[in-house]
Amino acid sequence: MSKIKKLAGETVIYGLGNILPRFLNFLLVPIHTSFFHAEEYGIYTKLMALVGVLNILYSFGMETAFFRFTTKEGADPKKIFNIAQTAVTGISTVLTALLIFFSAGVAKLLSVEGHENFIVWLALIMFVDNVVSIPFARLRLEKKPLQFAFFRVSNVMIQIGLTLYFLYVVFDPAMGIAYLFLANLIANGFYLLFFAKTFFTWRPAYDRAMFSSMIGYAYPIMLTGLAGMMNEFFSRIALDKWLPDNFYPGKTAAFAVGVFGVCYKLSVFMNLTVQAFRMAAEPFFFSHATDRNSPQLFARVNHYFIIVCCFILLAVSINLDWLKILFLRKEEYWVGLSIVPPLLLGYLFLGVYYNFSVWFKLTDRTYFGTIITLGGALLTLLLNYLLIPVAGYQGSSWATVIVYGAMMVVCYGLGQKYFPIPYFVWIDAGYIAGTYLLLTVVNSISFSTQLQATTFQAATMLLFLVFVYAVERTGIRQQINGQG
16 A cells, blocks of 8 residues: 555544544534624633643653654663653643642733633643543544544533533523533543553652753744744734724724634634644654655655645635635624635645644754744734734734744755655746646636636535646545555
């Protein structure tokens, strides 16, 4: 079987475990936007942004370190698992205790005074998320994607069931968005049951030399992830703080954060594709690192990845006219739809950056990832500061594009010096630029009926696929036939 074909298959299966749960969760957006106005949903958006950032501190990059050290020659997988699990559990316990102890101060800092319970619940949610991260990583390493998918899907189905119960059966307006946090917390508790056998067989371990080596490898990954999450979530906080009064006439900053957060969710189609691919690709890259033809293989993987992402960019962007009706039930959210195409483009750039970053992971130069993403974080800060006062959430969306694009370009340049890979740079750039130009043209055309619009959109996507096949047919046939 073709290595790329096998990777594609694993990406689909991990998609069941990662994309499907998050997509099912995304299907709650119509319900959320039916019950909660933009201002209230803005609070939920802001707090979940905090979770995204703090989760990086909780995991401390140990998941990637676990992959790296377990795949080294002569490694003892059980010992490395015990050390990694001990590290993550210890860090998670300390951070959770601090957040609970200082919950009142954190709530005040985030302007959610009187809701200290939100902070406590989120701390417990993050604790469970991270103590199961190494067991989940071991499932990936052991090629058990079906078990991985079952656990992930089960968790989100429980969360969805609880959300529907809370909102449609026992809903109390005084509780409001508290139901969303509570459903998440209870559902996460089932992870502890799923991995009960793993926890019973885990033995806390400490080996000074091994632990130091793993931490030395992991902390740049953690800093990289922290800076990366800042790039992704800082815009929510920045909008709340830096949006001028009455920038959107008659609307508050919380309203803008709520609109931005909900419309941001429509980029989920690209984001989840990137994440599912990353989960399959990370062990794939490590396992093929010593192959003689690995540079050519990695280049072709990136090429096909970009083509798939370009189709998603086009398909979502030109169908927003009916996607908004399906997912955003209150029309007050529709004003922010213009941010969706640039956010999709930004996530595409982020996915390419992940592919380019293989060079510093395979050469044990993870500090370069830290430098690149810290630079991206500073650029995020600067661009949001400059653009939000003049362009609102539109400015935040284009800041995302610029930051991820810059990180992608810098990572490529450095990688060609230390681990040269013959990427299809100009062809791939042509696909991306051509796709964005096409979607801009399509979205500028007006139609008298939805049927006309949908027909034209479908024809555009079909022609895109026909064009890609005409250009790529030789390579596609080789992969289907198991060559390469």
